[in-house]
Ligand SMILES: Cc1cc2nc3c(=O)[nH]c(=O)nc-3n(C[C@H](O)[C@H](O)[C@H](O)COP(=O)(O)OP(=O)(O)OC[C@H]3O[C@@H](n4cnc5c(N)ncnc54)[C@H](O)[C@@H]3O)c2cc1C
C-alpha cells in the first residue's frame with residue numbers, strides 16, 4: 001500500500017506532536033501524517049516526571065539559563081543553539097498552559113517552578129511529578145483539534161527512503177494487519193526518541209530502541225555524539241524506574257551506608273543538586289568503595305525523603321510515592337528509597353543544525369532522536385522535554401515551509417525491496433533475537449557504564465561485532481501477520497546493534513573525560529584535542545568517524561566545579 | 563516459587579489457552595512474567611507494554627478475571643498458583659492479549675477533549691491564572707491513562723457500541739471543570755446527547771477497577787448534574 | 802449475546818452485582834406485571850376463570866413465589882431510590898454505605914412484608 005502526504009512525522013512523542021501542531025499552524029492546507037509504533041499517549045515521553053525548564057520570572061535571565069546549560073554540557077553544546085533555545089522556551093510553557101496543561105500552581109494562581117540539578121535558579125516548571133504525562137496528553141488533545149493531521153497509530157517504521165540526497169518517504173509495517181506500507185512524502189521529520197534500551201538497567205520504556213536513529217544512520221545520515229549517554233543518579237532497584245531528580249529538588253538527601261550525605265565531599269556547593277553526571281559518579285564511587293547499602297539486588301544508595309513529611313510528598317511527589325510502594329515495597333514517607341545510577345538519556349542523535357535540518361534534503365529530526373546539540377556531553381534535568389517543545393516546533397515550521405515550496409511528490413519503487421527484506425527474516429535460523437539483546441545489554445552495562453576504560457570498551461566493541469555477526473542468522477519464529485511483535489522485536493535488536501557499535505567505537509576513540517563520558521584512563525577533559533562533536537557515518541564494515549567543531553559564542557570553556 | 567500463567571491466546575482464527583511455568587521472585591510483576599514467556603518459551607505471544615511504570619496505559623489485561631495493569635501487579639501478591647490472563651472485555655481481540663483500541667480513542671476524540679478558548683493566541687500566548695483549588699477541582703480527572711480498564715467492565719458499553727464510555731465522559735468532565743475552558747456549550751451538547759451520560763446505569767464498576775483511582779463514575783455523575791441543569795436551562799430559554 | 806455481560810458476576814464488585822440484580826428484578830417485575838394484568842383481565846372471560854386464577858395464587862405453595870416477588874420488588878424499589886440519588890450526582894462519596902443501607906433496608910422490608918403475607922395466606 002502507498003500513502004501520500006506532504007509531511008510525514010515519525011514518532012508521536014512530545015517532539016513529534018509538537019512538530020505536527022507547528023506544521024499545521026503554518027498552513028491548514030498541508031496534509032500531515034504522524035506515524036508511530038504506539039498510540040501517541042503511550043509514547044515514552046509520558047514517563048518524564050520532574051519538569052521542564054524555562055525562564056519565567058524576575059531574577060532569572062536567558063543568559064543564566066544558557067550558561068547553566070552550557071556548563072552542564074561540559075562545553076560541548078553549540079552555544080548559538082542554546083541561546084536560541086532558552087529564548088523560545090517560555091512561550092512554549094505558556095502555549096501548553098493555554099492548551100490545558102495542568103501545571104502546578106503557586107498560591108496566587110501562577111505557574112509554579114521548582115529547583116533542579118545544575119540550574120542556578122528555580123526554573124523548572126512542573127505538573128506534580130507527572131510533567132511528561134500531562135504535556136503529552138495536552139499536546140495529543142490539542143492535536144485532535146487540527147483537521148489536517150492524520151494519525152497512523154501502531155505503524156512501525158522499518159526504513160527510510162533516501163535517493164539522490166533527497167528524502168522520498170519511508171516504509172512501515174502496519175502492526176494490526178502486518179502489511180508493509182510506503183509513505184511517500186515531501187518532507188520527513190524523525191522524532192522517534194532515544195536509544196536507552198541499549199542498556200539493561202535503564203529508566204527507559206521498553207519501546208525506546210533507537211529505531212529512528214538506526215534507520216537514518218543506515219540510510220546515510222550521520223549520527224552525532226553518540227558516546228555521550230546520561231546516567232541518572234536515582235533509579236529504583238531492581239526495576240530501574242526513575243525516582244525523579246525533583247526528589248532532590250524538593251529537598252531529598254542521598255546517604256551512604258554510614259548515613260552520611262556524601263555529596264558534601266564531591267560537590268560542596270550544590271550538594272545533591274549538582275548535575276547528573278557528577279552525582280552519578282559520586283554515587284558509583286561510594287558503591288565501588290564499599291559504602292553502599294546491601295540488598296539482594298546488589299549495593300545501593302539511600303534516597304532519603306523522610307524529613308519532607310507526608311503532606312509535601314503527597315502534593316509534589318505522588319507518583320514517586322506510589323511507584324516506590326508498588327515496585328519496591330518502600331514507603332518514602334517512612335523509609336529511604338533504594339536507588340542506584342541508571343542509564344537515562346541519549347545525548348547524541350541524528351546530526352542536525354539549529355533548524356533541525358539534517359544533511360539530507362527534506363529530512364528533519366527533533367527531540368531526543370536529534371542532536372542539535374544543546375545538551376553537549378551532559379544534559380541538565382528538565383532541559384529535554386523543553387528541547388522537544390522548542391525544536392519540535394522549529395522542525396514542524398521549517399518542514400511546513402519546505403513542503404509548501406516543493407511542488408512535486410517524490411515517487412519510488414522501494415516498497416518491493418523492503419517487503420523482500422522483511423520477509424527474509426522469517427526463516428529457520430539458530431539465533432534468538434532475545435538472547436542477542438540480553439547479551440548486548442550485559443556488555444553495555446559492564447563496559448560502557450559510568451566509568452569506562454580502554455580495555456573494557458575494546459572488549460565491548462569485539463562483542464558487539466560478534467553479536468552483529470550472529471544476528472545475520474537470527475530467526476523470527478512467529479510467521480503470522482497480525483501484530484507480530486516477534487518480528488518487530490527482531491528488527492529493534494538489529495537497530496540496537498548498529499547503534500551500540502557507534503556508541504562503543506565512538507567512546508573508545510574519545511580519549512578524554514567530558515560530561516557523562518568518563519574514562520578512568522583519561523580522567524581529564526582535553527579541550528585542545530577533543531572540544532569537538534563526533535560524527536559517525538554508516539558503512540558496511542562499521543562506522544566511519546569524522547569530527548566537527550563546537551560553536552562557541554559567549555562562553556569559553558572553564559573548569560567545571562559545583 | 564513456580565507459578566503457572568494460563569494465557570488466553572488468539573491467532574486470528576481460533577482461541578485457545580496456553581500454560582507456561584514462571585519462576586516467580588519477590589517483586590516480579592506479571593508484565594515481567596509475560597516478557598519471560600516471550601524471551602524463553604514462545605516469542606509469538608503478543609501483548610502491549612511500554613513504560614512498565616503504570617503511566618502509559620498499554621498493558622491493561624484481565625488477570626484472574628479483573629482488569630489491571632500487568633506492570634503494576636506483582637505475581638506473588640495475587641496469591642494463586644495459576645494465574646489466568648485474558649485480553650480486556652468489550653474490545654475486539656486482534657491477537658492474544660492485544661485488542662483493538664481505535665474505537666476507544668475515536669470515542670475519546672468525540673467529546674472534544676481539548677481546552678476550548680474563545681480567543682486562540684497561538685503566536686502570543688499569555689499566562690492564565692488558575693488557583694490551586696481551581697486546579698484540584700479537575701486535576702484528578704486529568705490523570706486518566708486511557709488503559710481501557712473502565713471501558714472493559716462497563717455494562718452499558720458492552721451492549722451498545724455508540725455509548726462513549728466512562729473514559730471519554732471523564733475526559734469531557736476534566737475540561738468542563740477546568741476554569742480555563744470556555745467550551746461548555748459545545749461539549750455539553752455531546753455529553754447530553756444520545757451517546758452521552760444518560761446511558762450510564764451507575765454500575766460504578768469503572769471506579770472500582772481504575773488503576774489510577776480516577777473515579778470515572780464520579781465524573782459521570784457530576785456531568786449528569788450539569789447535564790440536567792443545562793437541559794433545563796435550554797428548555798426555559800427556548801420558552 | 803453481548804447482553805449476557807449485564808449479568809456477569811465473576812470478578813465484579815458489589816456495585817456491579819447490584820446493577821445486575823436491579824436489571825434482573827426489573828425484568829422479573831415486568832413479567833409479573835404482564836401476568837398480573839392478564840390475571841385481572843381474565844374477568845372479561847368470566848367470573849369463574851378469574852376466581853380460579855386468583856385462588857391458585859392464594860395457596861401456601863404459591864406463597865414462596867410471592868415472597869420472592871416481594872423481594873425482587875422491594876430490592877428494585879429501594880435500590881432504584883439509591884440510583885436516582887446517584888444519577889443526579891449526589892452522594893457519590895457515600896456510595897458504599899448507601900449500598901449497605903440499601904441491602905439492609907431491603908432485608909428489613911422484605912422480612913416484614915413476608916411475615917404479613919404469611920399471616921394473610923395462612924388466614925391467621
Ligand atoms: C523516566 C524518564 C524521566 C524523564 N524525566 C524528564 C524530566 O523530568 N524532564 C525532562 O526534561 N526530560 C525528562 N526525560 C527525558 C524526556 O522524557 C525525553 O527525552 C523526551 O520525552 C523524548 O521525547 P521524544 O518526543 O523525542 O521521543 P519519545 O517520547 O520517546 O517518542 C518516540 C516516538 O517515536 C515512536 N517510534 C519509535 N520508534 C518507532 C518506529 N520504528 N516506528 C514508528 N514510530 C516509532 C514511538 O512510538 C514514540 O511515539 C525523562 C526520561 C525518562 C526516561
Ligand code: HEM
Pocket residue numbers: 762763764823824825826827828830831834877878879880881882884885
Ligand atoms: C418503587 C418503584 C420503582 C423504582 C424506585 C424504580 C426505579 C428504577 C430505576 C432508577 C431504574 C433505572 C436503573 C438504571 O439506570 O439502571 C429502573 C429500571 C427499571 N425498572 Fe424500575 N423502579 C420501580 C418500579 C418498577 C416496576 C414496578 C417495574 C416493573 C414493571 C420496574 C421495571 C424496571 C425495568 C424493566 C427497568 C430497566 C432495567 C435496567 O435498565 O437496568 N420498575 N427502575
Ligand code: FES
Pocket residue numbers: 610611612613614615616617618619620621622631632633634
Ligand atoms: S506498561 Fe505502561 S502502564 Fe503498564
